[in-house]
Amino acid sequence: MTLPIKGFFNSPEEFVMLSPEINNDWTPGVDWVDWRNGMTYSTEEFDGVVWMTANFMGASKQMSYKEAETTAPEGWRIPTINEWNKLLEKTGFSSDPNQIIPDDYYLFNFESEGYQDPLMGEIGVNQVGFFWTQSSDNENGNYISIPNRELNYNHGKISTMAKMAVRYVKD
Structure with a gap:
């Protein structure tokens, strides 16, 4: 085709x-x-996992969890929390704040699109990047949030109806 x-x-x-x-x-x-x-x-390999280093653009830059699953190109998938943790550690997150930022940090574009809450609208735009991680829960999806200009991150759960950015990893 x-x-x-x-x-x-x-x-x-x-x-x-x-x-x-x-x-x-x-x-x-x-x-x-x-x-x-x-x-x-753009793509890069970090510790044996190949990542898209920019937000995926389906019908829009932000997708619900179900959209993120179904929009994944063949051979790509939503990363696990463990894969995100390894990527963020490799790119300088959760390390000594006095250390020099590693070169790998600059290979990955941590865009801060915020997310769209189904009830409250846009949250955290240009302040925090929110990215889907794999989840087996149909109602609450897992995500990782990365504040602008900070080398820390958080995990959380949110309604799978919320819309946020997605990065895919190669199967």
């Missing part, structure tokens, strides 16, 4: 046919292309 993408790689007047094969030669550290819409995502 291939999809026509207007303006991808070329001028807006041209169409390019994309298919899953566009990523056949893809390796971690190189941009991965979502052939369904032509969006590209």
Whole structure:
């Protein structure tokens, strides 16, 4: 199956046919292309886990937990809390505040989109990044929050109807 993408790689007047094969030669550290819409995502490998280093863009930048699960490209999934913990430790979080920030920190874009609460609206925009983590609970999903300009983070649970950013890891 291939999809026509207007303006991808070329001028807006041209169409390019994309298919899953566009990523056949893809390796971690190189941009991965979502052939369904032509969006590209930077990737990096941290301790054996390949991450998208920018927020995934489905129909929007923030998704409910169910949307995050169903929007995942084939071969990608929502990371576990343990994978997030390892990533954040490797990128300088929860370490001695007097240490120099490791180079790996700059490979990962910790965007602070906040989240959308189904009842209260937008929370924490430009202040805290909220990201889904794997959850088996249908009503309350797990998340990790990362405040701007701080090297700390928190875990929590929230309604799976809330909308927040998602990063995927490669299966």
